[in-house]
Amino acid sequence: MRRGTNWRLAAALSLVVAAGSLTVSGPAAAAPVIRLAPAAPVQPADVVGSVDYLTRTYGVSVREAVRRLELQRTAGALQDVLARDHGDTFAGSWIDQENGGVLYVASTAAGKLAPALGAIPDRQHIRVVGARHSLRELAARAREASARLGLTPEQEPVINPQRNRVELHHGAAAAVRGSAGRLALAGDLGVTVVDSPTPTPQACQIQNCEAPMRGGLRLDFLDFNKSPKWTCTNGFNVHGSDGWQYTVTAGHCSEDGAGYYSRHAGLYVGRYNYPTYVSQNYPYDGVIMPYVVMNGFEYVSYWVVNPRNTVFHSGKSKEFPIDGMFTYSQIEVGWVACHTGQTSNNTRCGTVLSKDGGMVTDICTRGGDSGGPLFSEVDNMAYGILHGGTDSNGTCTTRSYYSPLSKVFDTARSYSGITFNVNSDA
Structure with a gap:
């Protein structure tokens, strides 16, 4: 029997296991008791x-x-x-x-x-x-599938803990379905090809604020000749191992340099930088833009002030602090997160409904909110930036898709050699 057949059988059995139907028979030696550091009540x-x-x-x-x-x-x-x-x-x-x-x-x-x-x-x-399979086993299976199927970094397989399996979504699914041989190989490798809706990127609208730069503020994009192009929303303040300060927003806002400069309230913010441009495609939609130095003036000295990383939170504070970042693998289905968008002109919260390489939420977003920050009120952590949405109910989308910051940062590091992280207010 081929190894792939075993994996298909294992995947089917894992659905029963993940649903909690597996009966564990016989005595099992308990692991040492786990204790977490105490935390203050929310x-x-x-x-x-x-x-x-x-x-x-x-x-x-x-x-x-x-x-x-x-x-x-x-x-x-x-x-x-x-x-x-x-x-x-x-x-x-x-x-x-x-x-x-x-x-x-x-x-x-x-x-x-x-x-x-x-x-x-x-x-x-x-x-x-x-x-049936640990995350380590699934991660190894995902790496093997990526190599043998010839997937690009933007077509990275997804691990679904709820179904205990490796999945292909979006561009990866399309690439595999386009070849009968690759589709058969995916089955042999125990990888599930999933139909996922394609989110529509959203442009952004206005919000005029003074420093500090923060998540949720309008970014006007201009071309290399400083002619206006379109607007988008800032995600988070970011620092690089090269010592520079950056902003991060949706990659489709820059369109690989067509939007060369960003500006807010008439003042320059960032500029396009080829090595730190990631992609326009979900779930890697991101561009990391260094702050502009123009006519001898370093705009970072105006925009990045204490607190060094905040988001505009309409229900709490115009400077809601961000203390760090969760990676894609750390973020769990069922977690509650919030998003600020400029067209929406407020902060809305929702649930991470699923993970398909990015985070799919039920947060209501509108055309004009792209690039805006996804974050947690519980622990002040950054999650990702808005790519777009589907299932519009006439006033806003009811399914919103976010590119994980960790994937944007990791891909940018592979291009530029620079390690990125969000600035911390902690």
């Missing part, structure tokens, strides 16, 4: 957008909404420990907001792991379920 006043979203969408109380947000924070810390200390068996985690705000932790050794979580806060809302 205050409703600090997470107003997320609480409002949860209470409206799921009909829960403010107290229950806060509990779910605290569980989300716990999930972020727990997955780091599991990936480090149980990497051979940890198979991912996610939160089910639809059915009680429950955190699911998947493991190939569920019987051993479950008792080890006894000291984790809100343990009664944590379910340990069996899985």
Whole structure:
């Protein structure tokens, strides 16, 4: 029997496992008890957008909404420990907001792991379920599939912890479907080709603010001759290992240099830089632009002031602090996140519904919000920047797609040799 046939059978079995139907028989030696560093309680006043979203969408109380947000924070810390200390068996985690705000932790050794979580806060809302393949195994399978299928960096396979399998979405799926041989090989490798809607990039609108530069502000783009082109929204302030300061926004806002300069409220902000231009395509849609030096004036000295990284949050503060960044692999399905857009002219929150290489959310966005920041009120962490949306209800899109910052940064590093990270207000 071919190895690929075994993987297809394993993938089918893993669906049963991931659903929690696997019965673990026989005694299992429990793993050592896991303890997390204590964290201060989440205050409703600090997470107003997320609480409002949860209470409206799921009909829960403010107290229950806060509990779910605290569980989300716990999930972020727990997955780091599991990936480090149980990497051979940890198979991912996610939160089910639809059915009680429950955190699911998947493991190939569920019987051993479950008792080890006894000291984790809100343990009664944590379910340990069996899985056939660990994240490490799936990551190895994804690397093999990428190499043997001849995929480009922008066609990176996606690991789906809920289904415990490797998937191809968007450009990768189209590339494989275009060749009968590659499609058959994908099946032999146990890789699932998924139909995903194509989000429509969105242009941006206005918001005039003084320094500091922050996520959610309008960026007017001009060509090399400084003629106006279009507008987009700023994502986050970024620093590079080369010592320069940058902004990051959607790559389709620059169109590979057609939009050469960015400007806000009549003042220059950034400029196109070929080595740090990533892509116009989801989920790598991003451009990292160094601050302009023009006529001897360094515009970074005006725009980047304390606090060094904030976003415009219409429900809380015009300078909501950002303390760091979660990578794509750290962000879990079911987490609540918020987005600020210039056309929307406010901050809206929603749930990460799925991961298809990027993050798919139910946040209401409008044409004009592209490039805007996706972030968490719970822990002040940056997630990604808006690419576009689908399923418009007439006033806004009901499915919004975000390029993960970590993928934009990693790809830019491969082109430029520069390591990027968001500036921190911590």
